[in-house]
Amino acid sequence: MSSTTQKRATRKSPAERAAEITEAARGIALEQGLSAITLRNVASRVGVASGLVAHYQPNVDALVAGTFTAIVAAETEEVAGMLAALPGPVERLAFLLGTLMDGSRLDVTAVWVEAWTLGRRNEALAGCVREQMDAWQAVLQRVVEDGVAGGHFDTGDLEAGDAASLAWQILGMIDGLTAQSLVRWGGVSDRGTHLARAVEGMVGAARGSLQVSAR
Amino acid sequence: MSSTTQKRATRKSPAERAAEITEAARGIALEQGLSAITLRNVASRVGVASGLVAHYQPNVDALVAGTFTAIVAAETEEVAGMLAALPGPVERLAFLLGTLMDGSRLDVTAVWVEAWTLGRRNEALAGCVREQMDAWQAVLQRVVEDGVAGGHFDTGDLEAGDAASLAWQILGMIDGLTAQSLVRWGGVSDRGTHLARAVEGMVGAARGSLQVSAR
DNA sequence: AGCATTATTGATCGTATGATCAACAAGCTT
DNA sequence: AAGCTTGTTGATCATACGATCAATAATGCT
Numbered sequence: 001m002s003s004t005t006q007k008r009a010t011r012k013s014p015a016e017r018a019a020e021i022t023e024a025a026r027g028i029a030l031e032q033g034l035s036a037i038t039l040r041n042v043a044s045r046v047g048v049a050s051g052l053v054a055h056y057q058p059n060v061d062a063l064v065a066g067t068f069t070a071i072v073a074a075e076t077e078e079v080a081g082m083l084a085a086l087p088g089p090v091e092r093l094a095f096l097l098g099t100l101m102d103g104s105r106l107d108v109t110a111v112w113v114e115a116w117t118l119g120r121r122n123e124a125l126a127g128c129v130r131e132q133m134d135a136w137q138a139v140l141q142r143v144v145e146d147g148v149a150g151g152h153f154d155t156g157d158l159e160a161g162d163a164a165s166l167a168w169q170i171l172g173m174i175d176g177l178t179a180q181s182l183v184r185w186g187g188v189s190d191r192g193t194h195l196a197r198a199v200e201g202m203v204g205a206a207r208g209s210l211q212v213s214a215r
Numbered sequence: 216m217s218s219t220t221q222k223r224a225t226r227k228s229p230a231e232r233a234a235e236i237t238e239a240a241r242g243i244a245l246e247q248g249l250s251a252i253t254l255r256n257v258a259s260r261v262g263v264a265s266g267l268v269a270h271y272q273p274n275v276d277a278l279v280a281g282t283f284t285a286i287v288a289a290e291t292e293e294v295a296g297m298l299a300a301l302p303g304p305v306e307r308l309a310f311l312l313g314t315l316m317d318g319s320r321l322d323v324t325a326v327w328v329e330a331w332t333l334g335r336r337n338e339a340l341a342g343c344v345r346e347q348m349d350a351w352q353a354v355l356q357r358v359v360e361d362g363v364a365g366g367h368f369d370t371g372d373l374e375a376g377d378a379a380s381l382a383w384q385i386l387g388m389i390d391g392l393t394a395q396s397l398v399r400w401g402g403v404s405d406r407g408t409h410l411a412r413a414v415e416g417m418v419g420a421a422r423g424s425l426q427v428s429a430r
Numbered sequence: 431a432g433c434a435t436t437a438t439t440g441a442t443c444g445t446a447t448g449a450t451c452a453a454c455a456a457g458c459t460t
Numbered sequence: 461a462a463g464c465t466t467g468t469t470g471a472t473c474a475t476a477c478g479a480t481c482a483a484t485a486a487t488g489c490t
Contacts, residue, residue, distance in 0.1 A: 011456050011467055032337060039448065049469045051450080060448065110332070116398055117329045120248060129398055168390070168399075169409040177384070183331055183344055184383075194384040194417060198312020201416015202409060226486050227435055254478065264439045266480080275478065 009048045018056050020046050030093040033070040034114045037064050065124040069117050072132045075108050080139050089147035094210045096143065097199060099194050102176050109178045133171070141167035154163060154204030170199055226325060228359075232243050233271050235261050240282040245322040246376045252279050271284045273406050280339040283330050285346045290323050304362035309425045311358065312414060315389050316396075324393045349384070355381035369419030385414055 012020075024045040028036050039060060043050040059064045079099060083092045119126035144163040147153035155162060177195060196210040227235075239260040243251050253276060258265040272278045292312060298307045334341035359378040362368035370377060384403040392410060 006453075009468070014467080017467080033332065035332075036448085040446085050448095051470070052468055055468080056447065073305075111327060113394075114332045116394060117248065117250075117332055118326070119398065120325075126398070133395075133399055143216060166409060168395070169413070172392035172395040173388040173413070174391065175395060177327075177387035178330060178390065179394070180348075180387040183334065183341070184348055192236070194381060198384070198388070198413040198417045202413045222439095223485075224438070229437080232437080244481065253490085265478090266440070267438055270438080363484085 009046075009052075015054075015081065017048075017052070018210050020048075021056050021071065022054055022063075026070055029064075029067050029111055031072060033065050034068060034118055035110060049153070058069055061124050064122060065128045068111060068125060069128045069132060071108060071111050072115075072174065075105065076132065076135050076139065083143070088152065089143050089150060090152045090205065090209055093147065093199065093203070093205070094196070096140070097174070097195055097210060098192055100178060101195060103181060106178075106182060109182055112175065113182065122201060129131045137164070137167050137171055140171055143167075144170075147203065147205070152205065152209075154210045158205055168203060169202065173198065186190070216402050224261075224267075229271075230328060232261075232267070234265075235263075236268055237278075237281065237285065240278055240283055244279075244282050249326060249333055252282060267311055276337045276339050277352065279333065279337060280343045283326060283340060284347060286323060286326055287330075288350070288398065290320065291323060291347065291350050294409050298354070298358070303367065303421065304358050304365060305367045307358045308362065308414065308420070309411070312389070312410055312417065312425060313407055315407055316410060318396060321397060324397055327390065328394050340391075340400045344425070352379070352382050352386055355386055358382075359385075362420070363419065366426075367376055367420065372417060377412070381417060388413065 014063045017189050021042060023036050024042050028041060028045060032078050035059065042054045042063070046053070053063075057066075079096070082099070083095065086092045086095055100168045114127060115129050119129045144153065148155060148163060155166065175197065195209065197207070199205070200207055201208050225346065235393045236257060239257050240252050243260060252275065254268045258268045260390065261268070268278075272281075276372060280420050283371070289321050294311070297314070297429060298310065301307045301310055330344050356378050363370060363378060370381065388410065412422070414420070415422055415425050
């Protein structure tokens with residue numbers, strides 16, 4: 001009938017088509033969640049038959065796992081890049097807390113939380129989740145170690161190697177608070193203030209040093 | 216054939232049957248997750264036709280929401296009860312941190328995390344989640360307020376009413392750390408130690424006062 | 431004992447999912 | 461231009477889900 005009705009999708013190179021598919025899956029995950037990634041859903045977003053999506057992916061579980069990694073790894077790298085531009089560990093930690101808590105990445109947070117649950121029934125995804133958690137932890141650990149080495153942080157009587165443990169702890173706190181904001185918006189004033197104070201206590205930084213400056 | 220083959224389930228009173236169904240749903244949620252609650256799954260666990268489950272519940276979403284509330288409310292009440300038996304706010308806060316982090320309630324934690332995601336597509340569940348979060352927060356807020364009033368905690372320059380905010384914050388931290396332990400077991404040593412130190416920093420308690428004593 | 435009530439069944443409908451594969455056609459090579 | 465490679469289709473299968481409801485049988489009441 002109308003010219004807009006396209007019977008058959010234009011033939012594209014495998015690389016290009018594969019990119020379209022992973023990009024569509026990414027969009028769906030961010031907008032509707034990882035569990036909304038289905039063969040038909042992705043296919044219709046690309047404008048293609050469902051069979052084609054299956055053709056480019058071994059199975060749906062793999063597509064979900066890959067999409068999770070793509071989304072989360074991009075965020076980690078982006079933040080890590082911004083950290084590198086900052087002068088010292090104190091600024092980096094303060095920036096980290098401020099950025100992750102500002103609510104501008106709720107969609108990514110939702111993906112994280114859903115992945116925790118889905119990993120129970122998707123082994124490939126579970127592995128990716130652990131990988132990405134490790135990546136985040138590594139970034140944080142580096143900052144903590146630098147701070148201790150430079151004398152900005154004081155972990156007191158804690159042994160060496162506790163930087164790893166501390167990094168996990170801080171990461172968990174951030175995760176919990178961002179996940180909370182997924183469900184509960186109001187109620188908490190001064191999110192950043194409290195978290196900063198808590199972390200200051202943990203790493204032995206000067207009170208107020210991790211405070212996010214109002215910009 | 217065999218005497219074990221029961222054609223028809225023994226007829227029971229509505230109250231009794233309803234209890235069986237909610238109990239079955241509870242077991243499924245704890246063992247396999249909230250999303251494993253289906254009419255057929257619950258029915259087979261009770262040993263009954265799927266239609267009967269539907270007969271006792273308006274719809275599956277409601278059963279899921281109700282099951283979430285039952286599981287989580289029971290935990291809150293149990294912990295609140297134990298808190299009441301403790302002498303003061305410092306002991307209560309220390310106990311709270313210690314108990315929630317000891318890994319003995321991972322199944323309940325999994326239910327929490329899944330509910331955060333499922334609430335996106337189940338409005339009734341979303342409401343229950345908010346309710347139960349409020350209940351937890353109220354318990355924590357009470358402890359914090361008592362501690363401030365008794366001079367055990369010192370929130371410094373923070374205004375009154377920040378006890379609410381502090382309670383939310385501590386709750387979020389606990390949630391995140393327990394959720395983390397759902398996926399990642401190793402890696403963190405001294406979970407309790409770090410958390411205790413963080414919270415001590417937040418509420419202005421004496422260092423070590425919230426430390427969980429090795430029992 | 432007979433009857434009315436109601437707990438219980440299980441088949442059925444509509445929908446959605448992942449996976450598979452023979453058939454088709456677009457584009458490249460010869 | 462002919463032929464071959466391969467990207468693409470869409471129908472199909474097996475499975476699972478929530479929901480519905482007429483039929484059935486057990487219980488309690490008269």
